[in-house]
Amino acid sequence: MGPLTAGIAVETQRRTSGPALYGIELGRAGKQLGFAGLSHSDNVHDNGLITVPVAVISSGPGPTALLVAGTHGDEYEGQVILQEMIRWLEPEHLSGTVVIVPAANAPAVRAGTRVSPVDGGNLNRSYPGQPRSGPTDQVAELIAGTLLPKADVVIDLHSGGSNSTYLPSMFIYRGPDQRTWERKVSASRAMRLPYVIVVQPRLEPGSLSTAGDDAGVLALSTELGGGGTVDPGVLTDARRGVRSLLAHVGVLAAQPFTEVQAAGTVVAEPVWLELVPKSPVMATTPGIFEPLVGLGQRVRAGDPVARVHAIDDLERAPQEYTARLDGIVAILRRPSLASIGSYLLHIAPEFEAPKH
Template sequence: MTLHIPRIPGIDFAAVGKQFGHLEIEHSDNENDAAVIPSPLAVIGGGDGPTVLLIAGTHGDEYEGQVLLQELIRTVQAEDVTGRLIVLPALNICAVREGRRVASVDGVNLNRAMPGSAAGGPAQQIASIVAEELIPMADYVMDIHSGGNASEYVPSAFVYLGPTPELWAAKVAAVTAFNAPYCVAVKPMLKAGSISGAADLAGVPMISTELGGRGTVSVPILQRAKEGLRSLLGHWGVLKDESKPLASQSAERPIHWVQLTAEAAVHSTMAGLFEPLVVLGQKVSAGDVVARVHAVEELDRPAKEFHSPIDGVVAIVRHPAIVNVGTTLVNIAVDHGTTPPEGNHVPS
C-alpha cells in the first residue's frame, strides 16, 4: 500500500524508513517563470502506530524549533519510531532564508493563513497543504514557535483552550509531557488562520510553544526543549523508549500555567526608546510601572510611564528598543500557578 500527496512529490507516506523531500510551492515572478519553492520535509516511518506532525519555521526568525527539528531528523531512525513522524523544520522557507517573521515574496503571516489556497501565493499554498493534507493525516501536531526578533517569552508550551473537554484534556497531558517551565493558555480560536486553530477545527490534539526569542537560541531553553520533545513523542506513542510517567515528570519540575487575556498587552502611546522595568516571569500588581518610553529628540520631555493593567506574571517583553505608537511593550498574563485553567474556560 502506498500513500502519495501530489504536492509533496516523491514521498510515500505509508513506507517504512526515512525519506527526504519537499512541499512543491509554485511561484512565478519577474525573475522566475513557473519556478518551484521547495519547503523541506522529512518523513520517518516505523510501521503501524500514530502519525505526528512536527512544524518549525512558520515564522522565519524563530530559530529554536528549527534547530530542534533539524537535530531530531538526523538522530531518529526508522527503527526508533512506532508509526510515523512528518517533520517540517523550515515550513515558510522563504521567511527562513531571510531571517524574517514573514517572507518578502508575499508578506503573508503563515500562521494567519490557514486553510490557505492552492491557487494563492507561496504562504497560501503552504497553508493549504498543511490544513488540507497533513493535519488530517495526523493524530497529533506540534508547531514550535518563539518570540523571534521582536520579543521574548517565558519559555513555554502554548495552547488554545478547548475546544472540547476531550481535546483540552489531551492538550493538558501533552503540556505535562513536554514539561516546559511555563504553559501559556489563550482563548479558543484566538487567531483566525492559525495552525492551532486549524488543528482544533480538525479535532486533532495540538500544542505549540514559545521558546524564548530575541532572534537567537538560548542554550538552557534549547536543552530543556530537547528533553521535552522526546518525552512528548514518547507520550504520544510514536518514539520508542522515551515514555515517562506524567505525574512523576510534573512533580519533578512543576509547570507554571499562565493565561493571556484581552487585557494582557501594554501598548505604547508614543514613539521613542523603550525601557523595560520588569523581567520575564516577574509577578506584578495592577498599576505597577512596567515600562518607560523616552522621546528621542525632545530632550526636555519626561519619559512616559506605562502601568500593568492587571495582577499577573510578565509573560512577554519587547526586544528592540525603538518603538512606535501602538507597539506592544510587555504582556501581563493571569497567574494560575501550577493548576491548568479549569473546564469552565472551555466552551461547551
C-alpha cells in the first residue's frame, strides 16, 4: 500500500459526533492503513481534519491486540517499534487482529512535545474522553469508546520523554482483581524486559491503563528509556519483547521472527520494583541538578543521591538530598536545570517476584 492521503481516503465509519475512521473497516480481514479524522476549529485547523494514523492488520477471527504509542509526543521508542511493525506485519503472521495507533496524540508527536500544542491536552490524563471536545479528548474517546472494547489486550508504549529516563521496564497497575493481576504478571514476564515497575491501582484515573482496567481489558504499559532520544539497546529489547508478548496472548502466530522460547528454556526473571510515596526525591530549591547516583544503582536510606547548586548565591553550598528508603534508582531527571518541586529521581524498593 502506498501513502494514504485525505483526497483518496474513504470514510468507513460515520458518527453523529466525534472522530471518524477513514480507510478502516473494523472487523474486516486484511491490512488496512488509514487514519482518524479529528474536527477542530482554530486559526490553523478550521478548514480540514487533524489526522491520527491508524493501521488494522487481521487474519480474521481470533484475539485482538491494541497497540498504542505517541501518547506523549516526545516519547520515541514505542513510535519506532509500531511504525516498523506496520510495515513488516502481514495478516498471514497473525491468528487474530492487531490494531496499531503509532502516533496517538498526533499534534504532540509532530511537534515533539509531551502535550498537544493545539489544545494543551495530555492524552494520558484524558480518558475516557469526549467526542465533541478538543482533539485530545476526541482521540481518547475514539480509543476508549471504539477501539478498546474490541480488544483483548492493550499495550501503551511509553518512555521517559524529554524530562526523564526510566529503567527499561513494564509499568503495570495493581489489580483491579486477582485474576487480572495474575494475567498482568504473566504478560509482563512474557515481555522479557529486565524490570517490572508496579504502581497502585488507578494511579492516574485519566490514563489508558485505568481505562483498560475499567473496560475489563488486559491493560499493560511500558517505560522504555527516554531522555528525548532512542537508545538502541533498549529499542532492541523492546522490539523483541512486543513480538514475544503478542505471541504470548495468541495474536502473533509462531514465526521465526517472534523469537518464541523453545520448551524448557529458562527466561530470566525481571527485577520487580514498586513506586511508593517515599520514592520521589524532590527539589526544594531551584538550581542546577547534579545526580550522585546512576539509573539502576542500588541505594540505601540516608545515602546522598543528588545536589542542587544555586545559580546566583555564590556563597551558598549546594543543597544535598538523600534517599528516603532502600531501593533502586528507577527514574532519573534529564534536564539539569531544576525548579522547586522538580522530581530529581525516584527510588523504587524491590519486592519478591509474584508466585503466579
